[in-house]
Amino acid sequence: MHYQVDSWGYYMPARSMGSDPMERVAKLASESAVVIFSLSSCCMCHAVKRLFCGLGVNPTVYELDQDPRGKDMETALMRLLGNSQAVPVVFIGGKLIGAMDRVMASHINGTLVPLLKEAGALWL
Amino acid sequence: MNSPSTELTRRMAIYEQFHHISRWGDAFNGDTSPNTGTSTIVPADVSLKNKAEYISCEQVEPSISDQETNKPNDKIQRRLAQNREAARKSRLRKKAYVQQLESSRLKLAQLEQELERARQQGIYIIGASDTGCFGLPGTVNSGITAFEMEYTHWVEEQNRQICELRTALQAHVTDIELRILVESGLNHYCNLFRMKADAAKADVFYLISGIWRTSAERFFHWIGGFRPSEVLNVVVPQIEPLTDQQHLEVCNLRQSSQQAEDALSQGVDKLQQSLAEGVATDLCSGNYRAQMVDAIDKLEALENFVSQADHLRQQTLQQMVRILTTRQAARGFLAMGEYFHRLRALSSLWAARPRESA
Numbered sequence: 001m002h003y004q005v006d007s008w009g010y011y012m013p014a015r016s017m018g019s020d021p022m023e024r025v026a027k028l029a030s031e032s033a034v035v036i037f038s039l040s041s042c043c044m045c046h047a048v049k050r051l052f053c054g055l056g057v058n059p060t061v062y063e064l065d066q067d068p069r070g071k072d073m074e075t076a077l078m079r080l081l082g083n084s085q086a087v088p089v090v091f092i093g094g095k096l097i098g099a100m101d102r103v104m105a106s107h108i109n110g111t112l113v114p115l116l117k118e119a120g121a122l123w124l
Numbered sequence: 125m126n127s128p129s130t131e132l133t134r135r136m137a138i139y140e141q142f143h144h145i146s147r148w149g150d151a152f153n154g155d156t157s158p159n160t161g162t163s164t165i166v167p168a169d170v171s172l173k174n175k176a177e178y179i180s181c182e183q184v185e186p187s188i189s190d191q192e193t194n195k196p197n198d199k200i201q202r203r204l205a206q207n208r209e210a211a212r213k214s215r216l217r218k219k220a221y222v223q224q225l226e227s228s229r230l231k232l233a234q235l236e237q238e239l240e241r242a243r244q245q246g247i248y249i250i251g252a253s254d255t256g257c258f259g260l261p262g263t264v265n266s267g268i269t270a271f272e273m274e275y276t277h278w279v280e281e282q283n284r285q286i287c288e289l290r291t292a293l294q295a296h297v298t299d300i301e302l303r304i305l306v307e308s309g310l311n312h313y314c315n316l317f318r319m320k321a322d323a324a325k326a327d328v329f330y331l332i333s334g335i336w337r338t339s340a341e342r343f344f345h346w347i348g349g350f351r352p353s354e355v356l357n358v359v360v361p362q363i364e365p366l367t368d369q370q371h372l373e374v375c376n377l378r379q380s381s382q383q384a385e386d387a388l389s390q391g392v393d394k395l396q397q398s399l400a401e402g403v404a405t406d407l408c409s410g411n412y413r414a415q416m417v418d419a420i421d422k423l424e425a426l427e428n429f430v431s432q433a434d435h436l437r438q439q440t441l442q443q444m445v446r447i448l449t450t451r452q453a454a455r456g457f458l459a460m461g462e463y464f465h466r467l468r469a470l471s472s473l474w475a476a477r478p479r480e481s482a
Binding site: 042044046047048085100101104105107109110112 | 373376377380381383384386387388390391392394395398425428429432435436439440443446
């Protein structure tokens with residue numbers, strides 16, 4: 001039998017815990033080599049997706065506006081980045097890389113591609 | 125009594141008198157038609173009038189003219205002098221008028237330029253709410269005005285630095301001194317990006333339009349400024365020879381800046397598309413309040429793109445300095461500075477080139 005945790009607190013939820021949005025973010029981030037949290041309406045998110053596709057990487061994208069728990073995750077990411085903008089945010093190999101500026105800086109200084117290779121997202 | 129010579133003299137006197145009167149008429153109503161003052165051609169029908177006057181004068185004058193032969197001469201001389209004086213005054217008036225016209229023309233051209241600038245700076249005109257936006261002038265965008273002034277100083281300082289670099293490289297100064305110049309160069313660009321960040325908060329469209337740069341520079345304009353990969357293309361041939369390691373790193377830098385530029389360009393394209401779609405919703409209903417609110421949000425995203433583009437420019441320059449030796453980096457900054465200086469000079473030449481009048 002499956003019960004909801006918010007109605008009757010003393011019942012264990014049947015699904016995985018994941019009620020802490022930050023935990024959920026970390027969990028999702030570790031499940032793929034390259035993970036991008038995004039909003040479908042955000043054009044900067046589109047730019048970061050195009051950047052990775054241009055490198056030949058196939059990132060896993062989570063559109064937070066299409067996720068029922070997206071709002072909470074957005075808030076958690078905002079706190080994590082210390083920024084009013086939650087997205088786009090990129091994780092490689094489960095580790096936080098950062099927002100667009102960090103991604104671009106690491107690409108320009110040559111550290112992004114080795115990270116991608118290390119995470120198994122790029123072979124060459 | 126009426127000998128040919130006196131008749132001629134009388135005719136001349138009346139001729140002069142007629143002209144003298146017309147001059148006075150001009151002076152009276154302040155008519156400054158430019159054609160007076162130079163040679164005036166007497167129309168043919170006036171001669172009939174002259175004859176009439178001549179006849180009437182003849183009735184009046186004979187007793188006077190017969191008394192002293194000197195008097196007509198004096199009168200003639202006096203009239204001639206007065207005529208000359210009037211003609212001179214007329215010429216002066218004409219000159220003054222023409223000068224006034226010239227300066228007004230210049231002033232008009234200046235005002236038109238100012239107006240164009242002001243329009244592009246975004247002088248917000250406050251007017252009636254429904255009828256649109258044309259009314260009394262509103263607030264001037266001080267953030268943009270401040271940027272314009274600062275940018276003028278920035279260019280002057282840039283030109284000074286270019287000269288300093290050129291002198292230093294030709295004089296073969298020590299690496300330490302070159303290092304200082306390279307750091308100043310890098311710092312100077314960082315200052316520009318900081319200035320632009322403030323200007324973007326005032327009006328991002330001002331930066332996007334490139335109106336703050338010269339026309340040739342504007343031809344290459346990309347998201348509010350220069351394209352990093354383009355600068356690398358200009359600079360790299362000027363700093364050869366490079367070691368193999370440097371060659372590789374420079375290649376990587378060129379490639380990664382190009383890739384980053386492409387990504388940002390695609391983001392801006394998506395923003396344009398999204399904005400156009402948003403604004404164009406329900407065009408036939410004529411009601412656009414909701415669309416405007418949505419559009420404002422989208423436009424704010426544009427500030428983010430300009431910020432990222434400037435960030436990319438800064439990162440590219442910093443990486444370039446990292447890859448290169450001090451001397452190479454100095455040559456690089458000199459090349460870059462000289463390149464933009466030439467584009468600015470080209471813009472001036474282009475604007476000043478002789479054109480055929482329409």
